[in-house]
Amino acid sequence: MPFVQHADRFCSWYSSDPADQIPVTPDWWGPAEETGWPHVGECRNCGERGHVWTPPPIAPEVRDNASAFARWMREAISHQAGRLGGSAFVAHRTEADVALMDWHGPTEMIMMEGANPPRRVLRCRECSSADYPCRTLRMAAAPYRFDYPGHRMEWLWAASSSAGGV
Incomplete structure (x- = not known):
């Protein structure tokens, strides 16, 4: 546009x-x-x-943060699902989390807020009003942080400066 x-x-x-x-x-x-x-x-x-x-492109560090989160989440889910002796609950939970990852993937949008210049941001495809990772994915990811290394604390809270734009 x-x-x-x-x-x-x-x-x-x-x-x-x-x-x-x-x-x-x-x-x-x-x-x-x-x-x-x-x-x-x-x-x-x-x-x-x-x-x-024309709004400037999304900052590389914002894209890198979104990619790092998605990669970590998929690896953490695979790690949990691949454990020997896991219960049926764990198998279904990890399957549901994979579906959440697909539904709540990142999408690029242009935001106009008041008199500020329009800017490009990464938003959740499902929750379009939320930063990426959205609250749903952050809550789904929270339990995995205890069992799989590499989780970043900023992924627990919405951080417009790390997920939003320029």
Whole structure:
């Protein structure tokens, strides 16, 4: 979704028509744009002059943290499920936790909050309003931390700075 910046505020432009994703109407009197769509012009959302703005990518450390959590959780589940003499409860619990991992995987979203610039964040696919790892996965992971090494304490609590964005 393209955005248009007007001094200190942002507009978003959305159209279901794939050929109509240009967020600004180009100035008729200005020089032709070098490549792609125009970058400066009249906002198609509010009519004010502005320039096209794209949110920066998610920070590598945020992606690394999400990958580390998912990897640790899958390894911890496998470790628990692979123990000899495990009960039927443990087998079913680990199966349920694998399903939770699939349902509550990370997805990239763009958030607009008030007058702040839009930003890219990793959110839970199922709980879309929660940071990744979401509360459901953090609660499912909590018991494994006693039995499998490598758990990070920040995974127990929601931490917007470690899971949220830029």
